Amino acid sequence: MDGAEQGTKSRLIVFVAVALSLVLSAFGAAASLPDAGEERAEALVEQMVRLAGLESDARARIPVRVNQEGGPLWVGEAVTRAVEEHPAVRLAEDGLGIVRVEVVADPTHVAMRGGLFRQGWNLRSEHPLCMRCVPWAMMVALGLGLGAMVVTRRMGLGLAVAGVAAQLIERLVSWPEGFVAIPWSDQVKDGPLGRAVVDLALALPEGGVALGAGIVTLCAVLMVFDHRRSSGRGGAMLAATVIGIAGVLMWAEAAARCGVGAWIGSPAGAASILSMALAWGQQARTLRRA
Numbered sequence: 001m002d003g004a005e006q007g008t009k010s011r012l013i014v015f016v017a018v019a020l021s022l023v024l025s026a027f028g029a030a031a032s033l034p035d036a037g038e039e040r041a042e043a044l045v046e047q048m049v050r051l052a053g054l055e056s057d058a059r060a061r062i063p064v065r066v067n068q069e070g071g072p073l074w075v076g077e078a079v080t081r082a083v084e085e086h087p088a089v090r091l092a093e094d095g096l097g098i099v100r101v102e103v104v105a106d107p108t109h110v111a112m113r114g115g116l117f118r119q120g121w122n123l124r125s126e127h128p129l130c131m132r133c134v135p136w137a138m139m140v141a142l143g144l145g146l147g148a149m150v151v152t153r154r155m156g157l158g159l160a161v162a163g164v165a166a167q168l169i170e171r172l173v174s175w176p177e178g179f180v181a182i183p184w185s186d187q188v189k190d191g192p193l194g195r196a197v198v199d200l201a202l203a204l205p206e207g208g209v210a211l212g213a214g215i216v217t218l219c220a221v222l223m224v225f226d227h228r229r230s231s232g233r234g235g236a237m238l239a240a241t242v243i244g245i246a247g248v249l250m251w252a253e254a255a256a257r258c259g260v261g262a263w264i265g266s267p268a269g270a271a272s273i274l275s276m277a278l279a280w281g282q283q284a285r286t287l288r289r290a
Contacts, residue, residue: 010282014150017279018143021272025136028268030107033133034074035262037110039192040131041078042085044114048099049088051123052116056087062118063092064099071103075112097121104178108133108259111179127182129190130175133259135269137173141166141251142276146283155284156240156247163250170254192256 054062066083068076079101083091089099097118104111111128145162149155171184188194255261263269 007286010286013282014146014279017275017282018146021139021275021279022136022143024268024272024275025139028263028266029133029135029259032135032259032263032266032269033108033110033131034072034078035265036131036133036259037075037112038078038081038262040110040112040129041075042082043129043190043192043195044079044101044112044125045082045086045089045099047125047129048114048116048123049086051125052118052121054088061088061090062097063095064089064097064116064118065091065093065095067098067100069100069102071101071105071110071112075101075103075105075110079112102128104128104180106176109176109179127186128180130179130182130187131257131259132175133263134173135255135258135260135263135272137169138166138251138255138258138260139272139276141169141254142280145247145251146276146279149280149283149287153287154240155287156242156244158280159244159247159251161247163247163254166251166254170258187257188253191253192261193253 049056064083066076066080068079079099080091083089083099089097097116100115100117102113102115109130109132111130113125113128115122115124117123141162144165145158145160147158148161149158152158175181260269264273
């Protein structure tokens with residue numbers, strides 16, 4: 001088989017794999033939403049605990065019960081499990097405290113707004129915690145990134161395009177009528193990945209954030225000097241790597257808010273992501289450099 005035939009076969013494999021991935025991304029979203037909502041339920045309980053200033057002390061856990069207003073039953077069950085697992089509160093049918101959950105949902109979208117009521121307390125979150133399962137949007141972003149890699153012959157640029165496209169598509173895909181509009185910055189901060197970063201920052205000792213920022217700045221300076229010293233060689237490769245990593249993080253953040261993590265566990269999700277990975281891997285074989 002000569003080079004032209006091999007190239008044609010490779011392009012065919014990539015095209016079929018991407019097409020299959022995009023078709024499969026239209027399935028399994030509704031069934032995956034309850035699994036994706038588990039993280040939102042845990043975040044809601046943690047949010048209420050922080051608002052109340054409760055300490056995680058097993059000896060002084062406050063008895064609460066869960067009251068759900070609207071939405072599917074799985075939301076209340078998820079919040080109940082989150083209460084049972086949190087070290088600052090405990091579940092009790094006659095608990096004086098009430099974790100109240102206001103829910104708006106459809107088959108692929110859910111919004112939870114929490115409140116904590118106890119002996120004169122009347123705490124309520126500023127805005128709902130939202131989650132939706134729209135994996136097709138993230139797979140389209142990966143397809144666009146793959147197209148950029150084909151054109152530019154750089155995987156780093158392809159990953160960057162995938163990340164930017166994921167963020168843009170996530171913002172362009174509107175929420176159904178009846179859901180409260182939440183600023184994008186708050187969605188990112190309260191999203192699964194954003195919340196993990198915030199929790200990590202809060203857990204760092206004083207000066208830890210400044211130290212991390214200093215390390216990032218130092219790496220950027222070294223990258224610039226390396227690029228000036230070896231323009232077109234090491235510097236360009238390092239820059240492409242950094243851009244690619246940034247793209248991966250942007251895609252992962254948007255994907256987390258779009259329920260991709262839970263959806264991958266479904267048969268359609270697993271097959272879709274594997275097909276897309278095959279397309280990227282097959283295309284990467286044709287690249288001479290990153």
